[in-house]
Amino acid sequence: MEYITKTPNQFTEHDVDQLSHLAGIGFGQGDSPAMRQDSVNHINASEHIQLARDDNELVAFSMVRSCLWR
Amino acid sequence: MRSQWYGAAFGGKALELAGRVVHPEYQEQGIATTMLDNLLLTTQPEFLTTYTRNPRILRMMNHVSSELYPLVDDEELRSLATTMNYAEPRGNALYHINRYDENGLFVGVDPASYPFEKDGISLKQQFEELINVRNALVVAARVRR
Numbered sequence: 001m002e003y004i005t006k007t008p009n010q011f012t013e014h015d016v017d018q019l020s021h022l023a024g025i026g027f028g029q030g031d032s033p034a035m036r037q038d039s040v041n042h043i044n045a046s047e048h049i050q051l052a053r054d055d056n057e058l059v060a061f062s063m064v065r066s067c068l069w070r
Numbered sequence: 071m072r073s074q075w076y077g078a079a080f081g082g083k084a085l086e087l088a089g090r091v092v093h094p095e096y097q098e099q100g101i102a103t104t105m106l107d108n109l110l111l112t113t114q115p116e117f118l119t120t121y122t123r124n125p126r127i128l129r130m131m132n133h134v135s136s137e138l139y140p141l142v143d144d145e146e147l148r149s150l151a152t153t154m155n156y157a158e159p160r161g162n163a164l165y166h167i168n169r170y171d172e173n174g175l176f177v178g179v180d181p182a183s184y185p186f187e188k189d190g191i192s193l194k195q196q197f198e199e200l201i202n203v204r205n206a207l208v209v210a211a212r213v214r215r
Binding site: 003023025028045052058063066 | 092093096101106112113175
């Protein structure tokens, strides 16, 4: 398993395709233009995205934002 | 007290877990927990937040937390949760009402039908506004040191 972290501006079209496809599987909604657009929106709203790949296939992702508190 | 969300800097005192998926064939292998552990090692936040209706996410956060609101009624964590966008108090928790469309986020089985603790009541029984698939629980956790 390979774990990497990317910022939104490091995302390639292939990264977006893989993430959108996995999101469609995870939420049971399949591939669709709406799912891809929603994925793009979430990627752009994140500060970075953790990716887990097995044999170059994306098997997990986690999007993170940060904030100051107090 | 109010939190100040910002987009450019990294390493604030709180992190929002804003979206995560593990492929069904790779679940229960600790991948999400490993990713979270890596994140905490790198960023060392004091707090984690999220919106969810999935008890698996709560269990993952509980793995690294000393307290997890709304599972425990912690005043500071509730204050943090209150500052999150769209947080509305209802009953024993805070919710993002109508976070998802009318079909909910998940097609098929709703994860809120499952309990946080083995043999416990379902998450949507524990937090009543989750009966509506459009709603998400607002969660804040103190990271264990």
